[in-house]
Amino acid sequence: MMTSYAQDIITGLSSLLTGMKVTIKTMFTKGHTVQWPRQTAQLPLNFRGHIRLVANDSTGFAKCIACGSCVRACPSNCIEVKGEKPEGAKKKSPTLFRLDFTKCSLCGLCVESCPVAAITFSRDYALAGLTSEPFAAMNLLDEVASPFAGEEQ
Amino acid sequence: MFESQTAPTYHLETVEEQENDFILNLGPQHPGTHGVLRVILHMDGEYILTADPVLGYGHRMQEKIAENMTWSQVLPYMARMDYLSALSYNQAWVCLVEKMCEYEVPRRAEYIRVLTTELNRISSHLLWFGAFLLDLGAFTPFLHAFEDRETLLDLLESLTGSRLTYCFFRFGGVGADVDAAFLRGAQDFVKQMHTKLPRYHELVTGNVIFRERTRDVGVILPFDTWGYGLSGPVLRGSGEQYDVRTSEPYSIYPELDFNVPVEQSGDCLARYLVRLNEIDESLKIIEQTLANMPEGPIKSKVPKIIKPPEGEASMAVETPRGELMIYAVSDGGKVPYRVKYRVPSFANLSIFSKMARGQLLADALAILGSLDLVIPEIDR
Numbered sequence: 001m002m003t004s005y006a007q008d009i010i011t012g013l014s015s016l017l018t019g020m021k022v023t024i025k026t027m028f029t030k031g032h033t034v035q036w037p038r039q040t041a042q043l044p045l046n047f048r049g050h051i052r053l054v055a056n057d058s059t060g061f062a063k064c065i066a067c068g069s070c071v072r073a074c075p076s077n078c079i080e081v082k083g084e085k086p087e088g089a090k091k092k093s094p095t096l097f098r099l100d101f102t103k104c105s106l107c108g109l110c111v112e113s114c115p116v117a118a119i120t121f122s123r124d125y126a127l128a129g130l131t132s133e134p135f136a137a138m139n140l141l142d143e144v145a146s147p148f149a150g151e152e153q
Numbered sequence: 154m155f156e157s158q159t160a161p162t163y164h165l166e167t168v169e170e171q172e173n174d175f176i177l178n179l180g181p182q183h184p185g186t187h188g189v190l191r192v193i194l195h196m197d198g199e200y201i202l203t204a205d206p207v208l209g210y211g212h213r214m215q216e217k218i219a220e221n222m223t224w225s226q227v228l229p230y231m232a233r234m235d236y237l238s239a240l241s242y243n244q245a246w247v248c249l250v251e252k253m254c255e256y257e258v259p260r261r262a263e264y265i266r267v268l269t270t271e272l273n274r275i276s277s278h279l280l281w282f283g284a285f286l287l288d289l290g291a292f293t294p295f296l297h298a299f300e301d302r303e304t305l306l307d308l309l310e311s312l313t314g315s316r317l318t319y320c321f322f323r324f325g326g327v328g329a330d331v332d333a334a335f336l337r338g339a340q341d342f343v344k345q346m347h348t349k350l351p352r353y354h355e356l357v358t359g360n361v362i363f364r365e366r367t368r369d370v371g372v373i374l375p376f377d378t379w380g381y382g383l384s385g386p387v388l389r390g391s392g393e394q395y396d397v398r399t400s401e402p403y404s405i406y407p408e409l410d411f412n413v414p415v416e417q418s419g420d421c422l423a424r425y426l427v428r429l430n431e432i433d434e435s436l437k438i439i440e441q442t443l444a445n446m447p448e449g450p451i452k453s454k455v456p457k458i459i460k461p462p463e464g465e466a467s468m469a470v471e472t473p474r475g476e477l478m479i480y481a482v483s484d485g486g487k488v489p490y491r492v493k494y495r496v497p498s499f500a501n502l503s504i505f506s507k508m509a510r511g512q513l514l515a516d517a518l519a520i521l522g523s524l525d526l527v528i529p530e531i532d533r
């Protein structure tokens with residue numbers, strides 16, 4: 001009885017010392033924490049921020065043809081699109097492209113469903129705020145030129 | 154049954170529930186329950202007389218939601234059930250629909266699926282490892298686990314675009330192809346884990362306090378395992394060799410060479426060892442997929458609007474927590490007629506009341522931790 005008790009103490013102590021050894025070894029390795037905001041971590045290539053409209057290279061207008069595929073694909077009903085044909089154009093252009101980011105799950109179904117690859121994910125990661133307003137109705141048309149710009153006023 | 158246990162048990166049979174028992178609410182906001190789970194404990198001093206889990210705080214009617222979504226729109230919801238192993242859930246859903254519609258899946262896609270799911274399994278077990286030891290009062294292992302998990306999440310994020318709630322698999326394939334950088338990253342991770350796992354064992358498995366707190370605590374006898382519908386490491390900790398990946402193989406698992414770790418003692422320590430050994434086996438699988446990654450397409454052609462033919466199907470996969478089975482009925486339309494999820498945590502929780510009876514409160518928390526519950530999966 002007495003010997004096994006002493007043995008338990010010895011094995012117990014040695015197991016604690018082994019643990020301590022690991023801890024001391026780790027003390028001399030490099031840390032993993034990124035000191036944000038003084039440092040920023042590198043965003044991965046496929047990072048998904050909120051969705052944004054892709055502009056046509058030559059005209060600067062949104063590539064979107066307001067077909068509504070993305071609206072139907074979205075599981076959370078986040079997207080609202082309205083479109084009209086600008087004068088002289090063959091295809092429609094969006095007059096309204098609104099995203100409710102508060103409901104978006106960043107699943108990517110809209111991006112994949114678009115027939116003309118008119119939406120991608122932005123690389124905007126600072127997507128936090130004190131109120132939901134800036135995110136509940138994001139006007140994605142802000143970032144692209146509009147073919148209707150002249151007529152509106 | 155409890156008499157045969159080696160652990161000291163309170164004589165439950167002789168104790169009646171008294172009106173003036175001390176009632177303790179464990180949760181719904183308790184770090185030890187890892188989510189909004191509430192357990193009503195009737196206590197006699199430090200001993201638990203009865204433990205009744207109360208569910209439903211996070212119930213979202215996932216099954217009903219699925220009836221109102223198209224077959225592809227259900228996919229993102231999969232990650233909201235078990236947020237720690239979203240890819241296993243992804244896999245169950247896409248395999249189910251592929252089974253119903255008889256879609257082909259290219260070999261490369263299958264390999265990418267298995268590779269990422271196993272990475273996901275490791276990240277889930279690492280988080281469990283950290284959280285379980287936090288429950289036991291050890292903080293350092295948690296940081297070690299999270300350091301490795303961080304590498305893993307960065308890796309998966311570079312491929313899938315999200316860190317936790319992945320929506321990556323697609324009907325007939327996967328959402329993105331792996332590039333050389335990802336494969337290299339995965340290889341480096343495997344190497345890193347091979348040096349880190351022995352260190353976990355050094356730090357924790359041999360530790361005397363840890364062993365005392367887990368050995369012979371919360372013993373599940375083999376007799377109880379099937380009756381309670383247990384699965385995953387909880388089942389394998391009690392000596393039953395059942396893993397959906399080998400018992401009901403799917404994807405490319407039959408071609409891979411890996412073992413199913415089993416422990417006999419059925420206590421918290423056994424479940425811990427099963428999970429750590431599973432990390433080792435997952436590393437083995439990852440090495441094999443990396444070595445044999447075939448070239449080719451990552452997605453076969455599937456129609457844009459999915460309409461499975463009338464009929465029903467079910468699909469079972471092994472998630473890090475156990476067996477997930479999804480059953481779906483199609484009436485030939487764009488939306489599922491009925492979807493049913495059989496989730497592992499729900500069944501694994503069911504034995505908790507039995508295990509907790511007569512135990513010390515601190516041991517009950519160790520038991521709860523060793524079951525590796527994910528509450529949104531229970532309240533789905």
Ligand code: SF4
Nearest residue numbers: 074104105107108110
């Ligand atoms: S990413 Fe998903 S949830 Fe978000 S807008 Fe697109 S389809 Fe909807």
Ligand code: SF4
Nearest residue numbers: 064065067068070114
């Ligand atoms: S699917 Fe593409 S083209 Fe159609 S409305 Fe959406 S963004 Fe525009």
